[in-house]
Structure formats: C-alpha cells, structure tokens
Amino acid sequence: MTLPNRSKIEAKGVSVFYGDNQAIRDVSLNIDQDRVTAFIGPSGCGKSTFLRTLNRMNDTIAGARVEGEIRLDGDDIYASGMDVVELRARVGMVFQKPNPFPKSIYENVAYGARIHGLARSREALDAVVEQALTRAGLWNEVKDRLKDSGTALSGGQQQRLCIARAIAVDPEVILMDEPCSALDPIATARIEELIHELRGRYAIAIVTHNMQQAARVSQVTAFFHMGQLVEHGDTAQLFTSPREERTKDYITGRYG
C-alpha cells in the first residue's frame, strides 16, 4: 500500500538544551500526515525531548531552550505570534503514564472542549464526548458509567481515556510518548490497534522503546542516539537493512 507522504510537521536543525546540557543536536525530521512515525533509541537519547518540542511542552520546563525551526503546516510554531494554547489544541499529546484527571470520565473528555469553547450546548458537548470516546475505542466500555471517576478505570482504559481527551479538542497531530510502557500486553495490543484506526485522520508520532512495537505500528521510523538523529526512513527498510552501523547494533540488541 502506498500513501502520499505529505509532511504535517517539518523540523529543521533542531537543538534542545536543558541549561548547559544539550539533549538534542541538530535534528531535522518530518512527520507525515498519513504515516505513523516511530521514534526509537536507547533511553536518555532524547526521544521524549524531541517529541515535546513539537507541541512546545518544553516551555513548561524551567531552563529548557529550543533552537532551530519547527513548522506545522508551514507555520513556525516557535514564532512570537504563535499562540501556545492554539498550538497544543492542534497538536495533542498522550503521556507515558496514564494521567487522567481525578474527575468523572465525562469531565475528563469534556475538559479540553470546555477550555476551547468547542461546544455551545450540553447536547453538543455530549456529542463531542461520545465521538471522542468512540474514536478512542472506549465508548462501549464506559457509556453506562460516564459519571464514574476516570482514575477508577484500568490502566489500559485510562490510557485510552487520555487519548479520547486529546481527540476531543479535534487535533491534527497526536504525539504519544511510550503510551504502552505502563500497560500489560493485552492493553498494549488494544492501543496498537487503535493507532491503526486513527492513522490517516491524525498525523501520529509515537515514542517507543519496543522495536517490535515500532515495527507493528509505524510506517516511518527514526532512530535517535545520544541526542542525534542517526537515521530515519521506511520502517520495514530500517529494520531489515539499516544504513548506519549504530542502527544495526541497536536493532540487533548489541546495546540499548
């Protein structure tokens, strides 16, 4: 199956510093609209850091500094005119550890929609919540207990709730930072399935330390090592015939 590889996000010469520490060195990488991009690499290599530059979550870390250029649909997201609130609504994020709010399932999903004024009426909000939960594959499991606390769900359900929370503000891109690392194999399979279903509707970038997962869910894989982007390209090709020695060492389990 071939898909057009239209770039949704274009990063050029991106470097990230935590104080004097450089965590990302001169990375250039595109996130395609219709293909899932996986970031792999040993832990501490800067995958999360790079992912967080894409919706400016690094702004919330004291001392973090980003250099280079990142464009979303051609607009520089670090330009002074860019509204971070608007940006994060367009580029949603799912975290390593499920982090539902200690509110009801309904309120968790409605949260972003309320903030951005997406629904004028109660019915409209109900519709937003139902659609988001349906897309996140959670609706059937929770439709009878929307008032229960989001924190009372199982880990896998919590993570899908967080995906629904991100979807509810109608984003264009979804960033996922090791979304399955706290989940059991069955919940993990459910999320991977979900990523397949969401592909095409949203541009997706996913960080994973699990190479099989990268191979299963992504079409493009980027291999990071010590803050650098060593190589990236078609997933199947990267895993079968890596161009770089370091990539080969990593995927054959020589280190990691």
Next chain:
Amino acid sequence: MSAPTLLLLILGLALIGWLAARTRAAAFATRPGQRSPALPGHHATFVALCTLAPALLFVALWTTISPALVTDRVLASPAAAQLPPSGFERASILSEARSLSDHGLGAAFHPLAARLAPAYDEAQGHYDALAAGIALLLAFGSGAAAWLRVRPGLRARRHVERGVMALLLAASLIAILTTAGIFLSLVLESWRFFQLVPVGDFLTGTHWSPQVIDPADPGGTLGAVPLFWGTFFIGAVIATAVAVPLGLMSAIYLTQYAAPRTRRWVKPVIEVLAGVPTVVYGYFAALTVAPAVRQLGVAIGIESASSESALAAGLVMGMMIIPFVSSIADDSLAAVPAGMRDGSLAVGATLSETVTRVIVPAALPGVVGGILLAVSRAIGETMIVVMAASGIATLTLNPFAPATTVTKQIVDLLTGEAEFDSAKTLAAFALGLTLFLITLLLNIIALGVVKRYREAYE
C-alpha cells in the same frame, strides 16, 4: 541524702556494673571467627540497665507517695496537736511549715508553723534516708544478680534490645499520659463547675458576665454562647477570610509559577512567620491594627467602632495562620502528580486554567485539611486576643464591634481575684474543656482528611 547525690550513686553503681560485666564477658570472648550471641558491650549494657531500671523506677514511685507519708508523720508529732481541726487555716499552716523546712528560712508568719518545721525536717530526713537505702539496695541487688547471669550463653544483645524498646515506649507514654492527665484534671474541675451551673445554661445561655454572679442562679450570667460566637467569628470567619486566600495563593504561586530559585528562598521565609512569637502579633494587633481599624470604622460612618474590635484581632490572627495554610496547601499542591499538570497543559489549557480546574481540585482535600488545622490553631490562640480583643461578650455580626473569645475569658477569669472553687473560677475549666474538645475534633478531622489524601497519591 540529697536527690542528686542519690542519683549519682546509682549511676556510679551502674558504671561499676558496666565495667565489671565487660571484664567478665571479655574473659570468655569468643575466639576470632566465631559468631557470638552478644558482644562484651551488650553484656555490660545489660548489667548497667539492670542496675539502673529498678532503682530509678522506685525513686519515681517514691516521689509521688513520699509527701503524703511525710505529712502523716508530721501530724503524728506532738506539735501537730495544736493545729486547728480542719479547713483553710490548717492547710496554710502546714504548707508554711513545709516551705520553712524546705528553704531553711528563719522567720515565720505563723508561730505554729515555726514549731512544726522541725517535725517536717525530721520526717523528711527519715523518709529520705529510708528511700536512699532501698534504692541503693535495689540497684546493687539487681545489678549483682544480672552480673552473675553474665555467661557465654546469655542473650544479652536481645535483653538490651528489649530494654531500649521499653525506654522508648516509656518516653512516648509520658507524653501521652501527661496529656491524659491534663485532660482528666480539666474534666474533674469542669465536673465541679457543672454541679454549680447546669450544663444547659452554660452551653446555651447567651448572657456572659462573670463579674456579677447571682449565687441563687449562677447559670444566668454564665452563658458561654457569646464567647464561642466571638471565638468562631474572630478565629474561623475573619482570620480564615484573611489566611485562606493569601495562604492558598502564595502556595499556588510557589508551587506552580515561581522559578525553583525563588521558591527556595520564599518558602522558608513564609515558614519563619510561623515562628514569630504570638505576643509580637499581639503588640501589632493592639498598637497598630486596632487603632487603624477603629479609624477606618469611624471614617466609613460607624461611630461606635471599637478599639477592641473583632476585626482587628481577626485580621492579625489571620496573618498569624497564613504559614499554616500555605505550608500545608503547598505540600498538597506539590503532591499532585506532574502528569496531571502536563495533561492539562497538553490540551491547550493555560497555567491558570490548569491550576483552577485541575490542580487545586485535585489537592482540595489536603488544602481543606490545612485550613481546618489553621482554624483550630486560631481558635486556641490566646495572646493576640488577650492584647487586642475586648473583655465584653457580645453576640454581634458587626466586625467593628468589640468581641471576646473563650481563651481571653479564661485568662480574665483565672487572673482575677476569686477563691479557687467559685463558679467564676471553675467556669474557666469548663470553657477550657469545651475548647479542648472542639480543637481536638477539628484536628482529628483535619489529620484524617490530609492522611487519606496523601494515600490517594502514593
């Protein structure tokens, strides 16, 4: 023999026991490489503890019963025959004689006291010598018995461990028992009060003027409702209205907005406020805030504004409890997992939206617990109200009107001149008991709330 000498002697015996046991244990110390159930040091400590514990326990018990024994012996002396049969005078002569004997003073107010003093000297000396003898015998006897038990097979390490545990347990029991004792004495005095004044009159009466107690109906002017209202109004309404917003907002600033460097020095500074002696707040309330509040009242047309207003005392009390609110709110806000904040920011909420919609609600139980602790602190606070609040008990909603509190009235009742068992004085204990129960309840609720909340985020 004086008490310090006796203690030194007992300690000396313990030291001798320690050395002797160590020497004895060293003699059978195991060959290198062989594990032994106890080292010479354990044997030594075991013997020292066995020397100390029975003697010290005996001394402690003895000090509680010896005054009664001494008095009995004095009363049996011939000079005591001339004492008045009973009552206040008899007690005062006896107590004067005792202090004459204790302090070795020559001049006596009451001639009989001077004659009784030698009897006291004699009785005290008699029992002191007896006690010293028994204590030393106990120390020596049990130390020697322990020393004889020092053998390779003695599990001295375990005995020492138990001894240490018993010591620690005793230390914590003393704290608990003291509190229980205070509580018990409050209950007993209150009991006496409630025999003079019906509980109902006290708890529901709205007229409080202890200066004019009608012996036929003491409850008529001992209605505590205005006091509890004043306490609640100053401590829970006005002070909380000051402390909660300021404390909560400073905690929000420090945990969510401030750079780590700012937080590092601002947080300790706020906590230092908690260490300001309350009497300093009292000055500030009486000399600065109260006149200013009165002027303000007059300026906005309240001619009757008092210089001992509820507002002045409440404002300063609010300042005083800010650190309690902010420090617990700070802990609770900081305990909200960072992931929640990230989750909210990541859907595009601003930091202030995140704080008001996610972080504060998540931290709410802890914050509420902190507020309750601060309120219980405020209603028990005394110095500020003694200096700045009024002595007049009024039932009013007007913050410019004078108001009084339970603590202030307790001080007034007990520093006035009255016999110890009059309704007026006893009322202080009933007030104290009620206040104690209220703050106890508040603390239990607050700590329960805070604890459950902590568990929620473990």
